[in-house]
Amino acid sequence: MNDFPFAVVAFDLDGTLADTAPDLTAALNHALQALGRPPVPAEDVRHMVGHGARALLSKGLAATGEVNEELIERGFPIFLEYYQSHIADHSRPFEGLEAALDALAARGVKLAVCTNKLEGLSRELIDTLGWKDRFVALVGGDTLPVRKPDPAPLFAAIERAGGGRAAFVGDSITDTDTAKAAGIPCVAVSFGFSDRPADQLGADALIDHFDDLIPALERIAG
Template sequence: MPLPFRTIGFDLDGTLLDTSGDLAATLNRVLAEDGRPALPLDRILSMVGRGVHKLLEQAVAATGGGDAAVVARLYPRFVATYGDHIAEHSRLYPGVLDALDALAAQGITLAVVTNKLEALSLPLLEATGLLPRFTTVIGGDTLGPGTAKPSPAPILEMVRRCGDPAAFVGDSIYDVQAAQAATVPVIACSFGFSQVPVATLGAEAVIDSFAELLPALEALRPISV
């Protein structure tokens, strides 16, 4: 059954890829270099989702505190360190490639819309073999300050670049809020980094694995406005 969408967009961390190992290792390495204690993985994942700056703000607050100057000092260290270790522990979630192949076989345009910096997203996608599958990659900084999810701006830009009607797949409240604000139906992944049950996020559908993605998309319809 043909899908009723021209474009399907995906979040990156916690949706296409389990990047928790590299994010945690990078953050704890940067914190250690600054004389701060390490944070456990579950605490780090509770901070992930709104980009590097927000991650560092929360990590600094959780490890003794500090002002904006501390965050500004750690920011380039984090970006450089993460870039040097971009995919040492990151892995595709099971079924990702099969799902992307099935969508491409239907002529659907695929996109990535993430709050990760574009300059980090592109090498991560390349290192994991995913980059050629996507027509466009929109990072948290691609459209300028203040436009990362939950702003609808990057989802709207995805639609502008790739075509309407569109649907989106993500794992966080920021994905759901951004997509719905852009009047794009959204599917939430229960296996990602959400710190609350994904059933409470208000997505149009929830999947427990990528094997469920196509049936979930078949059941969706574009949102009428």
């Protein structure tokens, strides 16, 4: 094991590990169509992701007309059923990710996932993408009574991965706020689903490609 500064590196899922926007867009628009709504462009959906499936549906409804709890309750199971059946039709790892994960593992780092995506859907996506053995811990949006930006899910993911000094990698203000609340260094990716420019997320480091991840982690470790 090399003398790497972090024992655990945790990752957000959607927009950080994988570009899941095409499949999320298809599921959202399937649910919206069932509710008599027009589709939402894929580029708009990229800025709606990060707070879980119900929030995504709510934002899709708001973008196409009225939104209320009754519509969300009707549309949510439609969204989930479609998404589960098409969870990785077009979702792909971001370029350089798997090489970066390999390099971290070679340094003895334990890898974890901390996402607001439902835990069951997260496991299914990770398994479908062939990552079942890459991550030693997963905390989803319904694993605990709270979700990001509450720091508890991140703390749980780190603990379940074995504990120790940790860093978090994400793509949104939800992720950077979670890391700040946890007092943990954070790397943001510029290619994710953020609702604002990546340089406004307040991360400790910003990367444009996963080739830059390990140098960024070493840099923010101090």
